[in-house]
Amino acid sequence: MKWRGLVVPSAVQLRELFWRAGKSAASSCKRALGVLASGLAVLGSWLAARLWSTSESSLIVTPLVLKLAARNLFHDPLRLIATIVGIVFSMVLVTVQMGLFLSFARTVTTMIDHTPAELWIMPLATKCFEDPSLLDERDRFRALSLEGVVEAVPMLVSFAQWRVPSGGTTPVLVVGTDLRKPGLLPWNIVAGDLDALSIPDAVAVDQTYFGRLGISGLGDSAEIRDQKAQVRLVTVGIRSFTTTPFVFTSLDRARSYTGTPPNKATYLLVRAASGTDVGRLQVRLNKTLDKAEALTPGEFSSRSRSFWLFSTGAGAALFAGALLGMIVGIVIVAQTLYSSTKDHLNEFATLRAIGSSSRYIHVVILIQAILSAIIGFGIAAAIGKLIVEVTATSALPVLMTPWLTAILFFLTIAMCILSATSAVMQIVRIDPATAFTR
Secondary structure (H helix, E strand, O other): EEEEEEEOOOOHHHHHHHHHHHHHHHHHHHHHHHHHHHHHHHHOOOOHHHHHHOOOOOOOOHHHHHHHHHHHOOOOOHHHHHHHHHHHHHHHHHHHHHHHHHHHHOOOOOOOOOOOOOEEEEEOEEEOOOOOOOEEEHHHHHHOOEEEOEEEEEEEEEEEEEEOOOOOOOEEEEEEOOOOOOOOOOEEEEOOOHHHHHOOOOEEEHHHHHHHHOOOOOEEEEEOOOEEEEEEEEEEOOOOOOOOOOEEEHHHHHHHOOOOOOOOEEEEEEEEEOOOOOHHHHHHHHHHHOOOOOOOHHHHHHHHHHHHHHHOOOOHHHHHHHHHHHHHHHHHHHHHHHHHHHHHHHHHHHHHHHOOOOHHHHHHHHHHHHHHHHHHHHHHHHHHHHHHHHHHOOOOOOOHHHHHHHHHHHHHHHHHHOOHHHHHHHHHHOOOHHHHHO
């Protein structure tokens, strides 16, 4: 459009622009994580080569080196405790931030992942699953007119106000689908059954949100838009990224609860005929549809994840918290190792005077850093596991996977080795002659 001679992008163009920016940020983040993983691998290889490479007659890492490093580390218990506390604080913070990031990444796509559809038809530039834009019934007929489309099941996703029995209201996200056809239905059922949703006024909710909804279990009633809603099915673990409770019900009842016209829907779930090329069908759908588009589940998941984690700034906030934790840990460990090295300068000078190489002393300091990292990570991992168990049933659970645990371990090692740099630089400047001036 034009305004005073200037070309001004429309709202749809702006939404598309922001979505592309989010997608670009997501790609950049993935590349950054790849670079970090590669860097840690290179660092580990270098360290292994340095510590276990052979000299003319013996290995660098010997029992004497380990013994010397351990004695230096445990010589001052208070200083050791300060070091371990710094590492634990840092890694617990990083663990929580990255665990929340993983949890968010899974939560934002959990509804998409549990929906049986080859393709999703949605309004143009829909940003995420929770976007309450609407399609017209004509889009469904256009889709069904194409060869290869068996079904285009309408689904409604819209916000509504749940009236708490004790007073007040709370927002909920109503999810309605045709119960007679394949669609997004509740899973992880702990009470009731799917057939009960056919009963008038029946809804399904997750037990995580009982307190917010003001209910205690199966059979309790409330109101949505001044209409009765009775809990006939209870699930566990179906949580929303925004912590807004999901309320499952039939399509017609969802339209009534949200005031949506009967010829409107949020999504059309396309089921293709056996042997149909889904990629080509998607292209034909996008050519046929006017103000709508067709995406594969993977594309829709990627778009939703990019929007919530990057376009909204949530992902950046989590990474910033993790980075802050690493900086705090590096500073504390570096200060401790530097002070410990400074207190033992005369001893290190003596080692240099009797023929020990700088490389030998550097290895001693690095072993101290690695021992500190192993002890600190072990305690941090135990605390992290406890946090995961405590938050497992909360609205914002912290997730921990084996690969994330491995990354955090190598990250702890790398952080402590980096912290040892200041101590190594102190040893580089040491004069062996100081051993004879005491």
